[in-house]
Amino acid sequence: MTIFLDSAGSSLPPREVVDEVVAHLRREAEVGGYLAAQEREADLEAGYGLVAELLGARPDEVAFTDSATRSWLTAFDAVPLAEGDRVLISEAEYAGTAIPILRRTREVGAVAEVVPSDPRGQVDLDALTAMLDERVKLVSLTHAPTNSGLVNPAREVAAAAHEVGALVLLDACQSIGQLPVRADELGADVITGTGRKWLRGPRGTGVLVVRRAAAEVLRPRLVDLHGARWTGPGEVRLREDARVHEVWETSVADRLGLLAAVRHALAKGLDVIEREVGERAGRLRDGLSALPGVTVRDIGERRSGIVTFTADGLAADEVKRRLAGRGVTVTVSGAPSTLLDMTRRGLTEVVRASPHYFVGLDEVDRAVELVGEVTAGDR
Incomplete structure (x- = not known):
């Protein structure tokens, strides 16, 4: 029996997703x-309306890309930044977004500043409010970080940022598909996400939501003949909807597979998915917490389906290897992926388990037993 606990990495697509992709390739x-x-x-x-339904947006606010990273980079590159501007990030910032922020702010003479976490580990809203002023052009927020069960308070962050006219770029890579993520409720100006994780779509797929108000501020630069028209020898006219951020070439088979995954999630219901994922993650946390020598490393007031832990005397890679030998799939999150948070908490690595709703409760219990077995001899 294989127990799959890595939907935060790349989940298992439902049959209809696989069938859609393969049929189109044929x-x-x-x-x-x-x-x-x-x-x-x-x-x-029709896929634009389908994703708009999933993410609480309008169809003309939706674009498709080949990954969450591509969605994020494309949107960030379009944010106007100049010397003296400020960009705020949280301690949960992911390396894939922190690196371009640090490089670009340095290049233009802007500055990136870290909003501290509160005692529960989520972004400190009081500290954020105190840091906001008219020089803050962007607040970058990781909704659900890769290295803990934290869910950051996106709605409250967006409301505070908008008081000074700052844009909010929400990295929802780990939340879309396991939690309700709606632009009209969270208030984020831009939302980025992937198909391959909790949404159970194919790899090589991403989504981007750009609200109409934000579109008036952004200045897209990475534009090809899909996002603009060549109207004269020296004239170009950009699209006015979110598709200005798309490029012409794409995998149609993967796009169709992504849409099948969205239909699957909508049919099951995001509230149902959230409840079932939460039940499995909570059961796993409780079980792991009861094991001698095992420490659960999750933080935050609200928790996602990501469960992280360490084992006394064992490297995370060794725990992963031993569990793989017993049919349990987990992964490892190292400090470089979330450097600020891991450094603050004195962690170099954690084992990451992420049970989706298709993992049975008995499988969760069995996984706990196997963690106990593989760590028992090293205490």
Whole structure:
């Protein structure tokens, strides 16, 4: 028996997702990629409304990319930044977003500043409010970090940032698909996410939501013939919707698979998914907490489906290896991926387990038993 506890890495797609991707690839082999795409044009167009329904946005506020990283980089590159501007990040910032922030702010003479965490580990709202002024152009917030069960208070952060006119860029890579993530409720100006994690879509798929008000502020630079028209020898006209952030070439098969995953999630219900994922993650935390020599490392007032832990006397990679030998799939999160938070907490690495709703409660219990077995001899 295999117990899959790595949906925070790349989850297991449902059958309808696999069938959609494979069927379209076969159709491309029969008639070519262009004609195969034309045959699915209506379905591809309907996908904007489908994702808009999932993420509480309008269809013209939705764009598709090849990853959460591409969505985030494209949006961030379009944020106007100049000398003297300030960008605020939290201690949960992911390396994939922190690195471009640090590089670009240094290049333009802006400054990146860290909002401290409160005693529970989430972004400190009082500290954030005290740091905000008219020079803050962007607040970058990781909704659910990769290295703990934390869920940051996105709605409250957005409300505070908007008081000084700052944009809020929400990295929802680890929350879309396991938690309700709605732009109209959270208030974020830009939301980025992936298909391969909790949404159970194919790898190589990403989504981007750009609210209309934010679109008026952003200045897209990474634009090709899909996002703009060449209207004269020296003239270009950009699209006015979120698709200005897309590029012409894309995997149609993967896009269709992503849309199948979105339909699957909507049919099950995000409230149901949140409850079932939360039940499994809570059961896993409780079980691991009761094991001698095992320490759960999750923080935050609100928790996601990510469960992290360490074992006395054992490196995280060794725990992962031993569990793999017993049919349990977990992964490791090291300090470089979330350097500020891990440094603050004195951690170099954690074992990360992320049970989705398709993992049975009996499998969760068995995983706890196996963690106890693989760590028992090293205390």
